[in-house]
Amino acid sequence: MELKKSYTLMLAALLLSIQALSQNLNVTFRSKLTYPGQKLANICGYVDSLNNEYALVGTSLGMSIVDVTNPAVPVEVKQIPGDTSNWREIKVRGKYAYVTTEAGGGLQIVNLRSLPNTTKIIYKYWTGDGAISGLLTSIHALHIDKNFVYLYGSKLFSGGPVVADLTDPWNPTYVGKYQVGTGNAAYVHDGYVRNDTMYSGHIYVGYYSVVDFRNKANPITLATQYTPHKFTHNTWLSTNSKVLFTTDEKDNTFLTSYDVSDLANITELDRIQSNPGSGSIVHNTHIIRVAGNDYAVTSWYKDGFTIVDAGRPQNLIQVGNYDNYTGSGSGFAGNWGVFPYFPSGTIVGSNIGEGLFVFSPTYVRACYLEGIVTDSTCGALLNNTKITVTAVKINDSTDISGQYRTGTPTPGTYNVTFSKPGYVSKTISGVVLTRGNVNILNVKLKPFNTVSVSGLTTDGATTNPLAGVKVSITNATNTYAFTSNGSGNFSSCNVTSATNYNIYVGKWGYNTYCASNQTINSSNNNLAYPLTKGYYDDFVLDFGWTVSSSATGGFWQRAVPLGTTYMSTPANPGVDDNSDCSNMAFVTGNAGISSSDDDVDN
Secondary structure (H helix, E strand, O other): OOOOOOOOEOOHHHHOOHHHHHOOEOEEEEEEEOOOOOOEEEEEEEEOOOOOEEEEEEEOOEEEEEEOOOOOOOEEEEEEEOOOOOOOEEEEEOOEEEEEOOOOOOEEEEEOOOOOOOOOOEEEEEOOOHHHOOOOOOOOEEEEEOOEEEEEOOOOHHHOOEEEEOOOOOOOEEEEEOOOOOHHHOOOOEEEEEOOEEEEEEOOOOEEEEEEOOOOOOOEEEEEEEOOOOOEEEEEEOOOOOEEEEEEOOEOOOEEEEEOOOHHHOEEEEEEOOOOOOOOEOOOEEEEEEOOEEEEEEEOEOOOEEEEEOOOOOOOEEEEEEOOOOOOOOOOOOEEEEEOOOOOOOEEEEEOOOEEEEEEEOOOOOEEEEEEEEEOOOOOEOOOOEEEEHHHOEEEEOOOOOEEEEEEOOOEEEEEEEEOOOEOOEEEEEEEEOOOOEEEOOEEEOEOOEEEEEEEEEEOOOOOEOOOOEEEEEOOOOEEEEEOOOOOEEEEEEEEOEEEEEEEEEOOOEOOEEEEEEEEEOOEOEEEEEEOEOOOOOOOOOOOOOOOOOOOOOOEEEEOOOOEEEOOEEEEOOOOOOOOOOOOEEEEOOOOOOOOOOOOOO
């Protein structure tokens, strides 16, 4: 039975305040379609033989088919009923849509061949065959590569991917699975597959796996990699298959890029947030190639969606966005998904509570500014140097190797300021930034209050030099980190003179030395630290502990503890043991919001 509904089309001027509109960039709102009494989940798209474009919208009651050929006038042409659920995922292969939900029923298959004629659309459910006949019920997500559909987060195989052959698109055939152990390690929430290689998001253990799936009956794990917040939700490959983009579905999370060209040496390249400090949660990213360049189009819940220039994955720059949610911050509301692959360029987005949004994007290249900052006297690399371009709100810092990478979507001529405590700030005028180009700007800063420091670490009993000792010299404005060489020596030519340094010296197998309010100046710049043997770690220094867990939350992490309360009573401690060095500890999660956050649940 075809469902008939009356939806409301609203113009942008009636939707959003002037303030909200001013925050949007390189994306034009075209229209909106509301779904009274329903919530939206993920979204996909389909193009019929007449080149009509349709948004396939996952709703709480089924799959809505919306003609968006005219992006200003979306028209729902049919809704395919499904089991009631707030989760619904859709992917298309050929003339068929494949729909999953956690409400049960198995894999829904919808034959779209007859469009634009909606009266002949038919659908059915597949619940497995062969070894899993009748056993496939709820499924969280799916991905299709060539002739195979990969079904994630089902009730089978501890939630590991179930693979079916779609050579006959109406009658899938079960051909394999991927299951590593049981419980959380086996569960795969979502994933991406290209040329029989799967990049699977193990959300509850916080990493992705790279899996050789050429033999569907015997997949082989090639590599694993933790993601920044250890809650790996979604993965997507660059066009050249050398870079993987990931999202972690937690507060204050990132879109992150990894070099996966050498699986023996996976390397994080960069990470970016849509609205730093807001607490917003990233959801799903997709890579699209436009005019020879990759862009990451990413749904970001309460921040709407973003467009990031991914052409230089080591320097991700946001070049477009549209915020279609009136609030902000953490929480699961706002934009669930986006689909950017229509031939026309139209983007459709599913807002959980407010409906289908239709957009026209303008893809622009980023203007890149990169370089190295050094000490003008001795050439030392300067970390934590601030780079500021006030006109376009660039605020960045150099890394431990003195490098910085930043940029803007807006070309122009700018003044760039470099500043670091203990150094004379420098402003470079007339810096020209153009789209798609990298301006290399290396800068030397002049010290005004620094000294050369040399140090020696030894075994306190034998006085023999100790190699591999970690040394941290830090105060409120500067941090210097060293590792002693084979002769036990460490040195720097540019430590800022001060009387309030905290100094931490340690190595596994020795007791950590710590002292506060230490003076370093021209009269006190030759340092010596004999260490006594013992097994001790108060976590002020990172000795490289590795973490593993079968819990669904509360993963161990090295951090400054964030306290919580329950009914005004302290629940989780907010301080480290005051009898050891510094304020670092290993804690089971560190959300610091609700007393129930990061419970160690198995």
